Amino acid sequence: MWPLLGGHKSLDGQPGGHYAENVMRSQALPDEEKPKVAAESKRAVTVARDKPSTTIEDYLEVVYNMLGEGRTVIAARLTEKMGVAAPTVWATLQRMQRDGLLKLGARKEITLSESGLEAAESVIRRHRLAECLLVDILGLEWHEAHEEAHRIEHAISPRVEAHILAVLGHPTTCPHGNPIPGYAQEPPPPTVALNSLSEGDEVTVESISEDAEEDQDLLRYLQKNGLVPGTRLKVVEVAPFNATMTVEVDGNRVTLGDPVSAVIGVRPLDQSPRSVRGPRPS
Ligand SMILES: [Zn+2]
Ligand SMILES: [Zn+2]
Secondary structure, eight states: OOGGGGGOOOTTSSSSOOGGGGGGGGGGOOGGGGHHHHHHHHHHHHHHHHHHHHHHHHHHHHHHOOOOOOOOOOOHHHHHTSOHHHHHHHHHHOOOOOOTTEEEOOOOOOEEHHHHHHHHHHHHHHHHHHHHHHIIIIITTTHHHHHHHHHHHHGHHHHHHHHHHHHHHSSBBBBTSOOOOOTTTSSSOOEEHHHGGGGTTTTEEEETTTTTGGGGHHHHHHHHHHTTOEEEEEEEEEGGGGGGEEEETTEEEEEEEHHHTTTTEEEOOOOOOOOOOOOOOO
């Protein structure tokens, strides 16, 4: 058994949990194999109730990331983000509340329950590990990894997750520097946004926000200018009237607008660095 899974049981409580997709397999098999698979499928159907659907996992990810950024989550924000009609979002949220995944506060603000957090961490973990796999093993570009990982994260079983983790050498962050839930040795101290710094501050780039990972043009721009996890930079000018700041990276000066510097998480040089990872050197 995979010792790596200690403390990270699957949602059905079994390492190597089963998924509803297994049910489809029995149709393609010769008759003599059917009884065995049928029994297995029955079990899969039973435990699959515990595994949220792809849609629910998408909602859990969005809520988790918004809460992680210190934002208040309300249905209207999810409507914008998910690109679906408000009644659809409400119906999904009510289903999630009924299933005990989230709580709605007095002002309809959304928080995750304990089981909701566990389920959200599970899909976020698969998402960030998939990004590592795509970049480190399959050679995809840094800016492409997020979108591709979003497609495959739902299909990764706990068994495959354990193998990916071992093959990758136990990464603790995704290629954009965001921590992989459950696998960081200790919770890292929170980063601060680059746009909160003053002239003369020197910092290390720690992460690019999960939200910003969706913007491939932005990621390309950041990579071109060396603004990736692990890079040291110095703030040389802050121009509040213009909502820009100029930073020095490897002797080059780059001027960034506020919306860009807001998505770059940094840490002062004197704080103990954790193992940050950026894209492969090109
Ligand atoms: Zn991502
Ligand atoms: Zn990432």
